[in-house]
Amino acid sequence: MNNSNRTTHQKDVSLKTFWRDNEHFADLFNATVFNGKQVLKPDKLTEMDTDVSATIHSKSYNESITRNRDVVKKMSDGVEFNILGLEIQDKTHYAMPLRTMTYDALGYIKEYNDIKKHHKLNKDSFSSHEEFLSGINKSDRFHPIITLVLYYGESLWDGPTCLSDMMISMPDNIKAYFSDYKLNLVQILDSDKYTFYNEDVRDVFNIIRNIYNDDFDSIYREYESRNVDIDVMELICNITSVPKLMDLCTDTEQGGTVNMCEAMKRFQAECESKGMKEGIDSEKVNSIISMLEFGITKEQILTRYTKEDLERAEAAIANEN
Template identity: 35%
Template sequence: MKTIGAADTITKAYIRENAVFADAFNYLIYGGRQVVNPEELKEVDTTEIIIPFNTYDENKDEKKNAAVQKYRDVLKSTVIMQDSQAAYILLGIENQTDIHYAMPVRNGIYDFLQYGKQVSDIAARHRKQKDKVRSHAEFLSGFYKTDRIVPVVTLVVYFGSDEWDGPVKLTDMMEKLSSTLMKYVQDYKIHLIQPYGISDKDLQKFQSSLREVLGCIKYSKDKEKLWNFMKDNPRMNMDIMAARVIEVMTNMSIEISDGEETIDMCKAIEDMIEERACIEREEGKLEGKLEILTNLVKDGILNMQEAAKRMNMTTEEFRTKMK
C-alpha cells in the first residue's frame, strides 16, 4: 500500500529529471516532437513570494505591501525557438498521486503569483536603476507601459490509475449560471496528462521512461494487458527512478539490488504475475477447504470449534465465514 508522502516524494523526484520533464511538455504542446530540449532546462526557485503590484496609498504617500507565499512542485525556465526567434518561457509541473478537486484554483494561484512576482521584480529593478518614470500610472504600478512578463505554462501529471474525475477548468467548480452571466466569468483551464484513457498510439509519442510509467499504471489492474504492453515494448530495461514510481503507484513488488542502474521490467512483471497466480491458487484451495468444513459442520459431522481449528481461525471468525 502506497503512502501519500512516499508517493509524492518519489514522483516529484522523477518528474524533476530534465528528460522526463521535457518529454511531458513535448507531448502536451508538440504532440511528441522534440522541441523542448532537456539540456536547455534550468531549475527555478519554486517558492512564489509576491507583494502584489506594490499598491500605492496616496494619503500616506507610501506603498502598502501584502506578502503571499506558495510552493510549486517543479518550475523550470527554457528558451524555445519559434519562427527563427527565441522565446523565453517558464514551464511548471504539478505531480498528483491523488485527485485534487480544487486543481484549477491551485494552479491559477501558482501562475498568477509567478506573474505578480515578475511585475514586482521588474518594478524593483526600475527603482534600483533609477529609471525615469514617464507617467503617474507607471509610478503607481512600478510596471512601465513597455515592460513585458514571461509566459508560464503549468501542467498536471496525474500518476493514479483511476480516471481524473476532478474539475479541469475553473467554471467546473461553480454553480451553473445563465449564459449571459457566465460569459463574463473568467475561466482557467488545467493541462492534464493521466494514464487512464491514454491510447497506445499516444504512449508512443513519449520518448523517455514516462511512456512505460504511464503504460504500466494504465494497465496495472489487468495483468494480461500489462504483460502484453511490456513484452511488445522494445525498451524492456528501465531506469531505477521510473521503476520506483511504478512500484509505489501500482503496489507492484519490484526487487532492486544495490548498485543497479536499470531493471528488466518484463522480468519484474512476469514475476509479479506468477506471484499473484500462486496467491490466487492458494486462496482457491482455502476457499475449497472452507466449503468442505462448512458442510461438515452443517451436517453435524464436525463441531464448530474443530472446524475453526483446522482453518487456523477463531470460532467467531469461522462462524462469520460460514455466513
C-alpha cells in the same frame, strides 16, 4: 513518520527526481502540451525555485501567500524565456483548477513585484502618472507560465478540468463575461494517445498504464526482447505500490537494467497463486461457518480442518456480529 506517510513521501521524492531531469521533462511537455512537436530542448531548460510565495498589496490589504510547486523549469529562447510548471497528483483534487490558477497568478505577481523592485532600486523615472501608480512601465512585459498537471491515479480523473466546472450554473449572458481557466491535465490511464520519444518516459507511462489495466500481455509483447532501466523500474514500483515487483527483478540485473518481462511473469504467477489460495481459504471458512450453524462440534470440525481454519471462521462470525 508512519508507513503511509513514508510511502507517500517516497513516491513524491521519486517522481520529482525523475521529472527534474531535463530529458524527461522536455519529452513530457513536447508529447502532451505541444502535440509531439519538439518545442522544448533539454539543453535550453534550467531549474527554477519552486517557491512561488508572494505578497499581495493594496491600500487597505496586505497578505503573504506561501506556495511551493513540484517542478519548475525555465525555457530560454535567446534573451527571453517561458516558465513551465509541473504539478504531480496521485488523487483527484476537486479544486485543482483553482489551485493551479493560484500558482500561475502568484508567479505573475512575483514577477510584477520583481519588476517594481528593479525600477525602485535603479531609481527609474516614469513617463506618466499611470506608470507611477502601476509601479511598472507601459512597455514592461511578463513571461508566460504554462502549468501541467500529471495525474498518476489508478482510476480516471473525475474532478473539474476547468474553473467553470467549479461554478454554479451560469446563464449565457453571465457566462459570456466569465474568465475561465483550463487545466492542462495528463492522466497515465489515458496516455496511449501521446507519442513519447524518450525511452524512460515511454516505459513509465506504458508499464504503469498496463499494470493498472491488468494488461500483462502488452507488457510481455513490448518487453520480451529489451530491458528497462533499474531507476525507472524503482519509480514504477513506487507509483504502483508493488514493491514485490522490484524484488523479483533483483536477480535479473544486467548493467543497470532489469528484465521487465520475466519479472512480470513471476509477479503474475505469484498473484494468481495468492488468489487461488485466498479462494480456497474462503471456501474453507464458509464451510466451517455452515457446520457450526448446523451444530457440529469443534472437535468434529477439527477432524477435517486445521485449528487455524477454525479460528478464521470464528473470527469471521465475530466480525459479522
